[in-house]
Amino acid sequence: MSSAAAHDRVAESLLAFWAEAGVDAMLLDEPVDRVAEGRIAPPPAPTPIAAPRRPASGAVAATVDIAAPLAEARRAAAAAQDIEALAVAIAAFDGCGLKFEGAASHSVFSRGRADAPLMVIGEGPGADEDAQGEPFVGRAGKLLDKMLAGAAIADRVFITNTVFWRPPGNRTPTPAEQLICAPFVERAIQLVAPRMLLLLGGAAAKFMLKRDEGILSLRGRWLEWKSEDGELEIPALPTLHPAFLLRQPAAKKRAWGDLLTLVERLDRPDRPA
Numbered sequence: 001m002s003s004a005a006a007h008d009r010v011a012e013s014l015l016a017f018w019a020e021a022g023v024d025a026m027l028l029d030e031p032v033d034r035v036a037e038g039r040i041a042p043p044p045a046p047t048p049i050a051a052p053r054r055p056a057s058g059a060v061a062a063t064v065d066i067a068a069p070l071a072e073a074r075r076a077a078a079a080a081q082d083i084e085a086l087a088v089a090i091a092a093f094d095g096c097g098l099k100f101e102g103a104a105s106h107s108v109f110s111r112g113r114a115d116a117p118l119m120v121i122g123e124g125p126g127a128d129e130d131a132q133g134e135p136f137v138g139r140a141g142k143l144l145d146k147m148l149a150g151a152a153i154a155d156r157v158f159i160t161n162t163v164f165w166r167p168p169g170n171r172t173p174t175p176a177e178q179l180i181c182a183p184f185v186e187r188a189i190q191l192v193a194p195r196m197l198l199l200l201g202g203a204a205a206k207f208m209l210k211r212d213e214g215i216l217s218l219r220g221r222w223l224e225w226k227s228e229d230g231e232l233e234i235p236a237l238p239t240l241h242p243a244f245l246l247r248q249p250a251a252k253k254r255a256w257g258d259l260l261t262l263v264e265r266l267d268r269p270d271r272p273a
Contacts, residue, residue: 020104069095069180077187084185085112096180098124098173104165108135110188114160118266119194120144121185122241123162123203124173130166133177135159140242144200147256151263158192160185162204178207186227190233197225197234198262201241209236215244220258222265237262 072095077196080086080123098104107222109123111134120136128138136144136159142193146154148154163173163181189197199205202215208222240251 014220018108025110025158026030031236041257066095066176066180068182073180077183080187080191083110083188083191086184086191093184096163096165096177098165098167098177099170103130103166103168103170105130106133107164108133108161108166109161109164110158111135111137112158113156114154114158114192116192117195118153119155119189119192119196120148120157120159120198120200121156121162121204121208122159125161125164125166125198126170127166136242139162139246143242143245147259150256151259153263153266156266158188158194159187162207170201171220173205182207182228189225189227190232196262196266198259199236199238201244204241205236205238207240215240218259219254235265 012042017074018029031269058133075092076089076093077086080089080189087109090109093099093107099107103169104125112120122136126136126138126140128170130139135141144159145154148157162178162185164184199208202218203245205215205218208225209218211218211223215238217241221238222239223236225234226232237258240255245255
């Protein structure tokens with residue numbers, strides 16, 4: 001056997017050995033001085049990008065330019081001379097982004113008496129409300145109706161929300177969305193002239209009362225709702241949202257106690273200052 005043939009056999013044997021050992025890459029044709037290469041400073045690591053911080057709920061409105069739609073809402077609300085005209089103004093209003101985000105097919109304003117002594121305010125309509133055009137007509141609404149009937153005030157209420165279009169995914173409306181709709185809510189309060197307000201859930205209670213506490217802290221406490229100009233003040237009682245009660249039936253006792261407290265005050269004669 002020639003020396004060249006013997007060399008080839010050795011090379012083939014080495015290649016087979018390396019293949020069995022898991023070697024799957026060949027060396028470069030030109031040698032590389034790995035020691036010298038190690039003396040070269042590695043490229044600088046990229047600067048980490050901090051994740052954007054989520055603004056606090058009270059600061060959301062400040063990050064969204066709502067001056068123009070808010071001014072338009074105030075003009076439209078002030079021009080409405082009765083509840084029917086206010087409903088028309090809300091339906092025609094294009095300043096709230098919820099109207100165009102795909103979940104809402106039309107506005108959902110109110111149901112109940114236009115001269116009711118009690119106004120009930122929730123956070124916003126859901127799928128059933130959007131389908132039927134009235135607030136609180138789904139499962140949570142049926143529970144609310146049972147509670148109002150049990151307290152003998154079902155025919156003494158006007159029911160609405162802090163926003164009038166269904167949020168996508170039934171999410172909680174943002175403070176900015178509530179703020180844009182606030183002139184319509186305030187105008188409804190002026191037109192109905194209720195003796196008191198019942199605020200359902202944390203989103204409605206915190207926004208209407210301009211407070212940061214959670215609903216478990218606010219519920220059952222008499223507080224004052226004030227109009228934007230400060231000229232109108234109405235007693236307001238926050239309580240648990242019926243949707244929460246469906247998820248936590250044990251909490252119904254507390255909500256029922258809140259409602260009985262409200263009824264007792266609702267029927268109490270006005271006292272001298």
